[in-house]
Amino acid sequence: MTGDFAAQDELQLLQDSARRVLADACPLKELSAGGADAVAIAARHWQLAKAMGWPGLMVPESAGGAGMGCRGLAILAEEMGAQFFCGPFLATAVVGPAIAALAGRRGRMTGLARAIAEGATVLAGAAVPAGGQWIAAAPELGVENDAAPRLSGTRELVEHPALATHFLALEIVRRGADRVGLLAAPVPAGTGVVSVPRQAFDVSCPIASIRFERAAVAPGDVLSVELSLDALTALLRPVHVAIAAELVGVAQSALDRAVAYAKERRQFGQPIGAFQAIKHRLADAFVLVANARLAVRQAARGDDEPASVEAARLLAAEAALKAAGDYIQVQGGMGISWESDAHLHLKRARRLAAAFGTSQGFRQALVDRFVASVLSPPVPPVHQGAGSA
Amino acid sequence: MTCVETAAPDAAPAHPGPGVQAIVELPDDAQFRAAVRDWLDRALRALAGADFGRAAMHEMRFRRRWEDHLCQAGWSGLGWPRRHGGKELSLPRQAIFHEEYARLQAPLPVNMIGHGIVGPTLLLYGSEEQKQRFLPPLLLNREVWCQGYSEPGAGSDLASLTTRAVRADRFYRLSGQKIWTSFANVADWCFVLARTDPAQKRHGGISVLLVDLRSPGVTVRPIRQITGEADYNEVFFDDVRVPAENLVGGENNGWGIAMAAAGFERGTYFAPRIVRLQAELEEFVRLAAATPFEGGRAVDHPSVREHLARLVVDVHALRLNVQEILHQATSGTPPGAEGSAVKLLWSETHQRLLDLAMDILGPHVQLGPQEPAAPREGRWQRDYLWTRAETILAGTSEIMRNIIAERALGLPR
Numbered sequence A: 001m002t003g004d005f006a007a008q009d010e011l012q013l014l015q016d017s018a019r020r021v022l023a024d025a026c027p028l029k030e031l032s033a034g035g036a037d038a039v040a041i042a043a044r045h046w047q048l049a050k051a052m053g054w055p056g057l058m059v060p061e062s063a064g065g066a067g068m069g070c071r072g073l074a075i076l077a078e079e080m081g082a083q084f085f086c087g088p089f090l091a092t093a094v095v096g097p098a099i100a101a102l103a104g105r106r107g108r109m110t111g112l113a114r115a116i117a118e119g120a121t122v123l124a125g126a127a128v129p130a131g132g133q134w135i136a137a138a139p140e141l142g143v144e145n146d147a148a149p150r151l152s153g154t155r156e157l158v159e160h161p162a163l164a165t166h167f168l169a170l171e172i173v174r175r176g177a178d179r180v181g182l183l184a185a186p187v188p189a190g191t192g193v194v195s196v197p198r199q200a201f202d203v204s205c206p207i208a209s210i211r212f213e214r215a216a217v218a219p220g221d222v223l224s225v226e227l228s229l230d231a232l233t234a235l236l237r238p239v240h241v242a243i244a245a246e247l248v249g250v251a252q253s254a255l256d257r258a259v260a261y262a263k264e265r266r267q268f269g270q271p272i273g274a275f276q277a278i279k280h281r282l283a284d285a286f287v288l289v290a291n292a293r294l295a296v297r298q299a300a301r302g303d304d305e306p307a308s309v310e311a312a313r314l315l316a317a318e319a320a321l322k323a324a325g326d327y328i329q330v331q332g333g334m335g336i337s338w339e340s341d342a343h344l345h346l347k348r349a350r351r352l353a354a355a356f357g358t359s360q361g362f363r364q365a366l367v368d369r370f371v372a373s374v375l376s377p378p379v380p381p382v383h384q385g386a387g388s389a
Numbered sequence B: 001m002t003c004v005e006t007a008a009p010d011a012a013p014a015h016p017g018p019g020v021q022a023i024v025e026l027p028d029d030a031q032f033r034a035a036v037r038d039w040l041d042r043a044l045r046a047l048a049g050a051d052f053g054r055a056a057m058h059e060m061r062f063r064r065r066w067e068d069h070l071c072q073a074g075w076s077g078l079g080w081p082r083r084h085g086g087k088e089l090s091l092p093r094q095a096i097f098h099e100e101y102a103r104l105q106a107p108l109p110v111n112m113i114g115h116g117i118v119g120p121t122l123l124l125y126g127s128e129e130q131k132q133r134f135l136p137p138l139l140l141n142r143e144v145w146c147q148g149y150s151e152p153g154a155g156s157d158l159a160s161l162t163t164r165a166v167r168a169d170r171f172y173r174l175s176g177q178k179i180w181t182s183f184a185n186v187a188d189w190c191f192v193l194a195r196t197d198p199a200q201k202r203h204g205g206i207s208v209l210l211v212d213l214r215s216p217g218v219t220v221r222p223i224r225q226i227t228g229e230a231d232y233n234e235v236f237f238d239d240v241r242v243p244a245e246n247l248v249g250g251e252n253n254g255w256g257i258a259m260a261a262a263g264f265e266r267g268t269y270f271a272p273r274i275v276r277l278q279a280e281l282e283e284f285v286r287l288a289a290a291t292p293f294e295g296g297r298a299v300d301h302p303s304v305r306e307h308l309a310r311l312v313v314d315v316h317a318l319r320l321n322v323q324e325i326l327h328q329a330t331s332g333t334p335p336g337a338e339g340s341a342v343k344l345l346w347s348e349t350h351q352r353l354l355d356l357a358m359d360i361l362g363p364h365v366q367l368g369p370q371e372p373a374a375p376r377e378g379r380w381q382r383d384y385l386w387t388r389a390e391t392i393l394a395g396t397s398e399i400m401r402n403i404i405a406e407r408a409l410g411l412p413r
């Protein structure tokens, strides 16, 4: 019980400090003024993140991190979403440590977690193959020579390439009905890595296509394993929690701003927020955002609730997309302008909603599991007592 | 009054196992839950006999028998203080009881107004005489209550009610009409909101009166509902004499009392509803697996699965909301608009679930809600129709959205 209170205090502290520094650094005004340099903003934000110790949030204390776990992650990521944090947090602080932990159990990538916590290694996630399918049908990345490995192939939609010291090449390939192959390697930026910038839909997040041309990887840094789909879901739980929490932050920001606008703007002699069509739209958004937050916190607690990760991703995406859409609608013509920050919400929501899986995929996984649990419930353990017939 | 259907209290059937008091005193919540589950299961099977699990179990006559049985065995006043005959169970334990009740798909209670509204109101606002008079029969379920708020001219705008109570010596003379009064046809007493001071507008000038439905001048006329059942009623008061000692909490204080009463079940109101919803969702999956549909099984149809996913997510969210509300109520956090949010989401989710069930029943929807040959003896049809009521009763969805917008978001009235 006391341990729980201590943890609660720690989480509260994390939230308060994050809220304070992120509010000061919030780039929305800059971005909506136009002409802002997203790379410069991200570089500034990343300095801030390092000063706060956020890269090591999920790195175990034994490797110099904070060992926070998913509950802290959910709180920080929600604040990041609400204040439009820019920078390679997801790849460096969430995906990186998860892969490093998996690799470490096989004696690989042994220094990665510590380098992340120290701020020496900054990762750009390189997980999306040319086909765009996050779990691919066939491999596209190739590694030659295990003693002095060299990696070749392409990855799309790599976020924050300019800040990366390493590109975390990641490939997940379907193997049969419920298993996947996973290949991962942190590839140093530089020789053999060609980065082609692309116009980003979410202007707060620069992207590039990356071509690895026999890029050198440190020996011992290549991980190749086969996992069950369930194990993959467990491995990625922090990633989904971070994405969903960030979506909740975006949703809350959109809702708050829409409500504030609806109280200010007057038409027909009254604030537009007094019109029931506006009220009901925003009431529905409120319910959705509240539900999404509860679902994310639940997924972060990781109780043995199988639906939790998918439900969190689904609700968070829906909440953010709806609230961002409502924000635009409530602003009328202003909502369509670049000058309004409403589009920044919609664009970030869209980008996050498609990261590491789609709503359609989560929905399918959720329903498959639910139907199976009803139609073929797990067999209760057979009673072994003496004398049972 | 006309039209009283009193069920004779049945001799309690035997239900072996620990008594209620022993269960209540179990130190551990998990043990408590297991014992409650076991007790309820045995008791309901014993009382229902061959009707266990059948539609007959959900008819008014059996509902009343079952509720009498429970209360007389000691399962009443769960949260009330001991000195008033209650069990003083913590909120989480009350929630456990209601959850287990729902999990068993036990018949819905009849006297929910009595146990959920009238008892707690009297404990808080009633005079000592009122407590002495009304609480003991309520604990034994000997008197059933109904709630006379809505009127033909005052529904969502309840504060516009016009039923009049005029003080004359040691009586109030009550005149007016109530409508949609659930259970008035089986109730003994009515918890009435009436205007005692017409000079005060709206929320002022309203009082709570406890009205004996057997008084001269009371007429109860059942109204047939879309399900074919007649559980709600018109109640006419034609110069009914109500003893002045049946005024609750002082004259013209009725609005505040009614609002407080609406919050009494905070923490435990939704827990059983969500458990039932979850059980119905599972029941739906079994139905869909057994229903041929568009060349396959309904459960495999992509459109059915899409809708099902939405329902699974919403039920999950509802469960988390209920935990949160229970947690807040237990730790004494004052209520916000979350009750309205849960009412809204619960009623609309339940409606979508039954919509989907009707979608997959195909031509079988033609079978009526009381047709024994229909799937689940017509319960899908019956519940489908009933879910239309849930977005209306206890505050319509539109009113819930207004409350959320005004109280949670601070938008102008």
Ligand SMILES: Cc1cc2nc3c(=O)[nH]c(=O)nc-3n(C[C@H](O)[C@H](O)[C@H](O)COP(=O)(O)OP(=O)(O)OC[C@H]3O[C@@H](n4cnc5c(N)ncnc54)[C@H](O)[C@@H]3O)c2cc1C
Residues within 6 Å of the ligand: A276, B146, B147, B148, B149, B150, B154, B155, B156, B157, B179, B180, B181, B182, B183, B232, B389, B392, B393, B394, B395, B396, B397, B398, B399, B402
């Ligand atoms: C099955 C059932 C059982 C009931 N049991 C009881 C009972 O035991 N005791 C009791 O007192 N009452 C009972 N009621 C009545 C219930 O509380 C009312 O029906 C409800 O409050 C709505 O009032 P109304 O029917 O007059 O509809 P109205 O208030 O006339 O509403 C009609 C429509 O207008 C909409 N509307 C009204 N005002 C607004 C607004 N401000 N903004 C937007 N839309 C609005 C409503 O949402 C609804 O869609 C019961 C109702 C049902 C269906």
